[in-house]
Amino acid sequence: MIRLFNHLPKRNRQSLDGLWQFAIDPEKQGLQNGWQNGLASDARTVVVPSCWNHEPELYHYEGTAWYSTAFTTTGETVQLMFHAVTGKADIYVDGQHVTSHYGGFTPFDVVLGNLTPGRHVLAVAVDNTHDTLNTIPLARVDWFHYGGIIRSIELHELNDAWIKDHKIDYTLNESMTSASLSISLQIESLHPKERTDTLRVLMGGNVLYEKEIHLHGETNIHLDRIEIEKISLWDIGQPNLYEITMDIGCDSVTERMGFRDIRVSGQTILLNGKEIYLKGVNRHEDHPDWGFAVPFKLNKKDMDIIKQLGCNTIRGSHYPNSKAFLDLCDQEGILFWEEIPVWGYPEEALQNPLVQDRAEAMLQEMILRDYHHPSIFVWGLHNEIDTRTQAGYRITERLAQKARSLDKSRPITFATHYPMDDMCLPFADIISVNKYNGWYEGDLNSWEEFLASFEERLNSIGQHDKPIIMSEFGAGAIYGETSFESPKWTENYQEKYFKYTLTLFRKHPKIAGSYIWQYCDIRTAREMELYRPRSFNNKGIVNEYRKPKLAYWTVQKLYHE
Numbered sequence: 001m002i003r004l005f006n007h008l009p010k011r012n013r014q015s016l017d018g019l020w021q022f023a024i025d026p027e028k029q030g031l032q033n034g035w036q037n038g039l040a041s042d043a044r045t046v047v048v049p050s051c052w053n054h055e056p057e058l059y060h061y062e063g064t065a066w067y068s069t070a071f072t073t074t075g076e077t078v079q080l081m082f083h084a085v086t087g088k089a090d091i092y093v094d095g096q097h098v099t100s101h102y103g104g105f106t107p108f109d110v111v112l113g114n115l116t117p118g119r120h121v122l123a124v125a126v127d128n129t130h131d132t133l134n135t136i137p138l139a140r141v142d143w144f145h146y147g148g149i150i151r152s153i154e155l156h157e158l159n160d161a162w163i164k165d166h167k168i169d170y171t172l173n174e175s176m177t178s179a180s181l182s183i184s185l186q187i188e189s190l191h192p193k194e195r196t197d198t199l200r201v202l203m204g205g206n207v208l209y210e211k212e213i214h215l216h217g218e219t220n221i222h223l224d225r226i227e228i229e230k231i232s233l234w235d236i237g238q239p240n241l242y243e244i245t246m247d248i249g250c251d252s253v254t255e256r257m258g259f260r261d262i263r264v265s266g267q268t269i270l271l272n273g274k275e276i277y278l279k280g281v282n283r284h285e286d287h288p289d290w291g292f293a294v295p296f297k298l299n300k301k302d303m304d305i306i307k308q309l310g311c312n313t314i315r316g317s318h319y320p321n322s323k324a325f326l327d328l329c330d331q332e333g334i335l336f337w338e339e340i341p342v343w344g345y346p347e348e349a350l351q352n353p354l355v356q357d358r359a360e361a362m363l364q365e366m367i368l369r370d371y372h373h374p375s376i377f378v379w380g381l382h383n384e385i386d387t388r389t390q391a392g393y394r395i396t397e398r399l400a401q402k403a404r405s406l407d408k409s410r411p412i413t414f415a416t417h418y419p420m421d422d423m424c425l426p427f428a429d430i431i432s433v434n435k436y437n438g439w440y441e442g443d444l445n446s447w448e449e450f451l452a453s454f455e456e457r458l459n460s461i462g463q464h465d466k467p468i469i470m471s472e473f474g475a476g477a478i479y480g481e482t483s484f485e486s487p488k489w490t491e492n493y494q495e496k497y498f499k500y501t502l503t504l505f506r507k508h509p510k511i512a513g514s515y516i517w518q519y520c521d522i523r524t525a526r527e528m529e530l531y532r533p534r535s536f537n538n539k540g541i542v543n544e545y546r547k548p549k550l551a552y553w554t555v556q557k558l559y560h561e
């Protein structure tokens, strides 16, 4: 399930999901073997989408692998849409290299013209290698580097003209009872001569706007002040959504808009003019049986459990999630913090221009992909990079600039690991702190002293007039491990940990909310296995099979208060 509504009502779309030929290529011999022309028909097959680590004997495999399938087309112009391929992807059609993409959680596509109608061979080379200097994410992260074609692939048969890109912005009137849309469209026309079409903007079947347009090659159209009287705001738990369709006759695109106003005011976060307190969890889109390629039913199950917990927000730690899950957040009225997997970068890697360029490209792809989701209320630039350094400062400055240039409607933040030495806080609209007092350092009582000294520091560097989010804090608990003495790794200690921290944070006047670390136990990377019992990060308040630990019920009680 790619979307929860019909995003491209007129597009002739064919899913290429299913059984593909597959072969690992650890020695990178694929091209010499001619695999770009398709793997042998008797090659093993795997399900697309899925993570290859769930194939027999590939549990730990990280490197290069090839996939191939065949597709048939009746049209001459097709668009191949790849919703996510981990690491680097190189795409071949009938043996010809047609595009490549870097980055494991954002989509890419290629338009192929002048195809002869009939059968074609599609081959995909995936390089999921991670290193310590160039890749995003790096080798050392605290989740497993599942590899493969992890989200769906589609084939769109394009007509003479199609909507290549679109962006809908809106402003609300003072009383937030009506909206004024501005819409930008990029339309491609293959017609040899200029052609005339009618552009319509519709909402729920009613025509909001109509005009004649003249298309030739690439046409950019900008519409302003399309008024929608009497709207109901999108809000937490009140997910009012409106389907806005842009139609050019032979093609159309629909976005599901939620009209809301999110802004930072002093130390508070305002949603539709009201101060909100964020009650959140950090969630990896992960499960031991599917890795990143979780079925939508699991996303729905997680959403139900998280709503039952009493949350009003989820941080998608630490990478762009599937579109269907974001659609679900829109539909459930849950706020979402989305970020890119720039996790734990040391100074040396931050100094690497390739990392800087890749991070900016990934941030741009995430924002352009997810711009219209009302649930996304903040963009996360990175997580626990070394923001004590000039390199950390420069990449944060660059990413902040990029985010603000693409989106003036949302605040930005990043999760700092160095609250007392961070040089980059001025770039953040919201100050987000990852801290593990009572687990990695000090005991639970050391929290009060930290919060006091952090507040002093913010005052001293002129950053005191911003909201603070406790974006990560938590304790490990082995599922089923209980005792009277509640030492670390027991469910009892974890329960005590959240009872203490959530109560403390809730009483703090400058804390605008918290995201506990973390929702569920997850498999960790090889580089972390030594430090993680079971080779899992066990800080979930449910285990990897979504079975609740003691802490779940305590957090639920506190989040419902």
Ligand code: ADA
Pocket: 142, 317, 318, 383, 384, 434, 472, 517, 537, 539
């Ligand atoms: C960090 C990191 C998380 C996780 C956590 C932990 O804050 O951002 O991804 O690794 O620590 O469990 O230690």
